[in-house]
Amino acid sequence: MRKENSTNALNEKQILDSCGMAYSLSILGGRWKPAILCNLAHQKMRYSDLKNSIVNISERMLIAQLRELETDKIVKRTVYPVVPPRVEYELTELGETMKPVLKAMSDWGNLHRNITKEDKELLEVSF
Numbered sequence: 085m086r087k088e089n090s091t092n093a094l095n096e097k098q099i100l101d102s103c104g105m106a107y108s109l110s111i112l113g114g115r116w117k118p119a120i121l122c123n124l125a126h127q128k129m130r131y132s133d134l135k136n137s138i139v140n141i142s143e144r145m146l147i148a149q150l151r152e153l154e155t156d157k158i159v160k161r162t163v164y165p166v167v168p169p170r171v172e173y174e175l176t177e178l179g180e181t182m183k184p185v186l187k188a189m190s191d192w193g194n195l196h197r198n199i200t201k202e203d204k205e206l207l208e209v210s211f
Contacts, residue, residue: 108185111156116141116149121175122190124159125183128174158182 087093100107112118119138123129129137135146150173153159158179164170175182 111153111158112182114149116145117153118186118189120146120149120153121158121179121182121186124173124175124179125186128172131171131173134173153179 100110112121116138119141120134123134123137131146135141135143138146150159150161154161157176160174160176160179162172162174164172
């Protein structure tokens with residue numbers, strides 16, 4: 085845990101308070117959140133289905149990332165009072181507003197991946 089008054093914490097706060105893009109990336113960033121959001125953008129999912137749809141994510145990490153997204157009001161967790169317990173996750177109304185952003189990021193990522201792949205292939209051919 086970082087000290088609240090450390091230079092690093094104060095710099096981060098200043099950046100997050102003044103730059104919407106940095107603030108957005110602080111919520112969406114990380115290795116697993118994009119995969120979680122990609123899955124939930126299409127449908128609500130039970131915990132086990134979400135876990136099975138994201139290859140190599142540990143239970144601990146999935147739970148931690150879902151809690152962060154829930155705290156940020158992006159994901160809603162619903163627990164049904166049945167035995168065994170059933171838990172479903174879905175995007176909140178605020179999370180739903182992110183769909184165009186997530187789609188644009190996905191499109192840009194695919195474009196960039198293809199361009200850099202073509203550049204790499206051209207370099208390999210020229211040598």
